[in-house]
Amino acid sequence: MILDRIPVRLRLTLGHALWLAFFFAATGFAIHRIVEHNLYQQVDAALLASAKSINDARYAKPLSPPLIQEFLARHFGERHTRPYAQLVDLSGKVSARTPNIRVNLPVTARAWKRAERGVETFESFVGKRTGNPFRQVTLPVLQDGKFTGELIQVGAPLDSTVHALSTISLVLWTALPTGVLLSALLGYFLAKRALQPVKDMQIAAAGLGAKDLGQRLDLPVANDELRALAETFNGMLGRLEDAFKRLRRFSGDVSHELRTPVAVLRGEAELALRRERSPEEYRDALRNILVETHQMSGIIEDLLLLARAESKSVAMQWAEVDSTQFIESIRESVQPVFDKRGVNLVVPADPTVKSFTASANYLSLAIKNLLLNAAKHSANGSSVVLDMEAANKPGAKPGVIFRVRDEGEGIPAESLPYIFDPFYRADTARNRANGGAGVGLSLTKAMVNLHAGTVEVASVFGEGATFTINLPAHS
Amino acid sequence: MRILVVEDDAPLASVVVRTLREESYAVDLAQDGQEAEWYAFENPYDLIILDLMLPRKDGLSVLKTLRSSGIHTPVLILTAKDAPGDVVTGLDTGADDYLKKPFSLDELTARVRALLRRLPHETGAILECGPLKIDPARKEVTRGGARIDLTAKEFALLEYMARHAGTVLTRTQLSEHVWDMNFEPTSNVVDVYVGYLRNKIDKAFEYPLIKTMRGHGYMLDASKT
Numbered sequence: 001m002i003l004d005r006i007p008v009r010l011r012l013t014l015g016h017a018l019w020l021a022f023f024f025a026a027t028g029f030a031i032h033r034i035v036e037h038n039l040y041q042q043v044d045a046a047l048l049a050s051a052k053s054i055n056d057a058r059y060a061k062p063l064s065p066p067l068i069q070e071f072l073a074r075h076f077g078e079r080h081t082r083p084y085a086q087l088v089d090l091s092g093k094v095s096a097r098t099p100n101i102r103v104n105l106p107v108t109a110r111a112w113k114r115a116e117r118g119v120e121t122f123e124s125f126v127g128k129r130t131g132n133p134f135r136q137v138t139l140p141v142l143q144d145g146k147f148t149g150e151l152i153q154v155g156a157p158l159d160s161t162v163h164a165l166s167t168i169s170l171v172l173w174t175a176l177p178t179g180v181l182l183s184a185l186l187g188y189f190l191a192k193r194a195l196q197p198v199k200d201m202q203i204a205a206a207g208l209g210a211k212d213l214g215q216r217l218d219l220p221v222a223n224d225e226l227r228a229l230a231e232t233f234n235g236m237l238g239r240l241e242d243a244f245k246r247l248r249r250f251s252g253d254v255s256h257e258l259r260t261p262v263a264v265l266r267g268e269a270e271l272a273l274r275r276e277r278s279p280e281e282y283r284d285a286l287r288n289i290l291v292e293t294h295q296m297s298g299i300i301e302d303l304l305l306l307a308r309a310e311s312k313s314v315a316m317q318w319a320e321v322d323s324t325q326f327i328e329s330i331r332e333s334v335q336p337v338f339d340k341r342g343v344n345l346v347v348p349a350d351p352t353v354k355s356f357t358a359s360a361n362y363l364s365l366a367i368k369n370l371l372l373n374a375a376k377h378s379a380n381g382s383s384v385v386l387d388m389e390a391a392n393k394p395g396a397k398p399g400v401i402f403r404v405r406d407e408g409e410g411i412p413a414e415s416l417p418y419i420f421d422p423f424y425r426a427d428t429a430r431n432r433a434n435g436g437a438g439v440g441l442s443l444t445k446a447m448v449n450l451h452a453g454t455v456e457v458a459s460v461f462g463e464g465a466t467f468t469i470n471l472p473a474h475s
Numbered sequence: 476m477r478i479l480v481v482e483d484d485a486p487l488a489s490v491v492v493r494t495l496r497e498e499s500y501a502v503d504l505a506q507d508g509q510e511a512e513w514y515a516f517e518n519p520y521d522l523i524i525l526d527l528m529l530p531r532k533d534g535l536s537v538l539k540t541l542r543s544s545g546i547h548t549p550v551l552i553l554t555a556k557d558a559p560g561d562v563v564t565g566l567d568t569g570a571d572d573y574l575k576k577p578f579s580l581d582e583l584t585a586r587v588r589a590l591l592r593r594l595p596h597e598t599g600a601i602l603e604c605g606p607l608k609i610d611p612a613r614k615e616v617t618r619g620g621a622r623i624d625l626t627a628k629e630f631a632l633l634e635y636m637a638r639h640a641g642t643v644l645t646r647t648q649l650s651e652h653v654w655d656m657n658f659e660p661t662s663n664v665v666d667v668y669v670g671y672l673r674n675k676i677d678k679a680f681e682y683p684l685i686k687t688m689r690g691h692g693y694m695l696d697a698s699k700t
Contacts, residue, residue: 252556256556267491288489
């Protein structure tokens with residue numbers, strides 16, 4: 001559309017001006033016609049009144065033609081006066097006329113025809129000699145309702161009417177286009193004014209870099225489209241800011257998690273090399289370095305898996321999984337940690353769901369992480385319970401639910417929304433000795449998401465926590 | 476010189492503590508912010524090395540508490556973060572220097588020496604007391620040009636006395652700044668070590684530098700009387 005290429009301000013103005021011009025033109029025509037009609041009616045009424053008074057004078061109290069001549073002269077004045085009148089018959093013979101008539105005035109065929117029916121006729125002419133327009137009425141003289149063959153014609157020049165009309169035309173045709181022009185200009189500036197907040201917003205938005213995502217646009221006071229736009233924009237900024245914050249925190253956390261072990265590696269090596277040492281001291285240094293390297297590669301593996309899972313570039317190995325075997329393999333792999341911490345692990349001996357479809361390695365990682373997390377937050381002697389049941393959602397194929405419940409210290413309510421964020425810990429400090437880099441729960445969530453499932457947490461601070469993995473049936 | 480190391484990561488703390496002990500400093504380790512405050516209130520440290528990310532109470536809060544309680548011990552902060560924000564806040568809160576992880580141990584010990592030099596009435600990198608010259612970086616001691624070999628503890632004791640040359644130091648002061656928390660207060664270890672030092676730096680020379688102020692303690696002083 002060609003209209004789309006025109007700037008919006010101009011488009012508004014043009015559209016507005018076009019409609020206004022159309023409306024003004026229509027109004028102008030209407031006014032002109034109404035005024036014209038009224039003026040002619042006045043003239044016609046005056047002419048008819050004159051004709052009738054002549055008729056009355058002629059026939060109510062019959063006068064001889066010379067007397068009529070005198071009456072006309074008295075009535076219409078001398079030859080210089082503008083209106084005129086005459087009495088004319090069928091043969092075209094004029095029996096009386098005002099002195100200002102110097103030519104034989106025509107009687108049109110139309111006027112004759114109408115006269116025979118006893119109806120007066122109004123006509124406009126242009127004077128042959130002067131070129132002046134005039135208006136004339138032809139009144140048939142009736143006797144006992146019958147046309148006598150005589151006509152009374154009364155005329156008057158129209159120049160004052162025409163003048164009035166042309167004045168009106170002039171006024172209309174200059175005032176209206178000026179009005180259109182002025183209002184188009186006004187419209188242009190109004191459009192500019194109206195669009196100014198948009199421009200302000202654009203300038204403000206253009207000035208925002210990644211560093212000032214905390215800034216917001218000022219909201220217009222009026223509750224209108226512009227406010228809605230600004231609010232939408234601010235909402236978008238808020239989401240961006242949030243995403244940036246998470247990203248920044250994530251990279252900060254990653255660097256922390258990797259720098260500390262690197263500091264240890266470097267420190268152990270430098271310390272060992274500072275002076276001549278005994279073989280036992282060198283062996284200790286190497287052992288420390290090895291332990292640290294193991295931890296570090298664990299962190300790196302977790303981070304890589306998390307990144308791959310979040311970019312969905314993980315190869316899922318969907319297969320039918322036997323529940324009993326699946327749970328037993330998980331129990332075997334986490335049991336040493338539970339034993340070390342003196343925490344009881346309770347798993348279902350005979351799960352009601354016999355088998356389900358999943359990518360077993362990734363799902364078991366998700367559940368292991370939940371169990372290890374639960375163990376970490378459980379006191380010596382308390383229990384962690386793993387449950388499994390069928391999820392019967394009406395209208396859907398039954399999925400499977402895993403539940404991990406602990407009797408630990410629970411999670412503060414303000415931490416619940418962030419518990420699955422990478423590196424998030426209710427306690428801001430890190431403690432690598434306490435296990436993991438803080439990505440365990442994020443990994444659980446990522447692994448469950450790969451299965452199109454959800455993981456939720458419910459906890460009352462001080463009374464333990466329950467994590468629920470809800471897997472839909474694989475289709 | 477007695478140093479408090481505050482670091483929650485056990486392997487890293489171990490490296491730092493071992494390094495500083497090898498440098499003959501007396502070192503205590505606090506593994507969380509709360510513990511760090513207790514230690515700092517209890518003991519007169521000459522330097523605190525403070526990690527910012529700590530359990531229970533973060534490093535910045537610890538620093539704030541210490542400074543507002545009138546403890547003006549030099550503080551070296553350790554940070555693993557990229558953002559300069561923590562460093563800036565740390566320095567503005569009253570830290571004296573900072574190191575980013577991973578750091579080199581040589582840099583750590585150099586910064587520790589630099590911060591210890593800033594203690595009241597301190598001068599150059601080499602401590603002098605009459606004919607006695609002590610180089611804390613190289614752990615070298617000479618008297619009148621003659622080299623003297625000292626053990627780490629002897630060196631620490633001499634260094635502390637040299638930094639406060641001309642002032643009487645009580646046994647308690649010496650034990651608090653040269654020995655860590657494992658010091659047994661009822662022992663006569665301080666007198667024993669002062670004796671060792673005397674044997675090495677005074678015995679073979681014409682006049683003693685270590686003076687016994689009876690009833691008070693000891694003083695390192697260059698005057699011949």
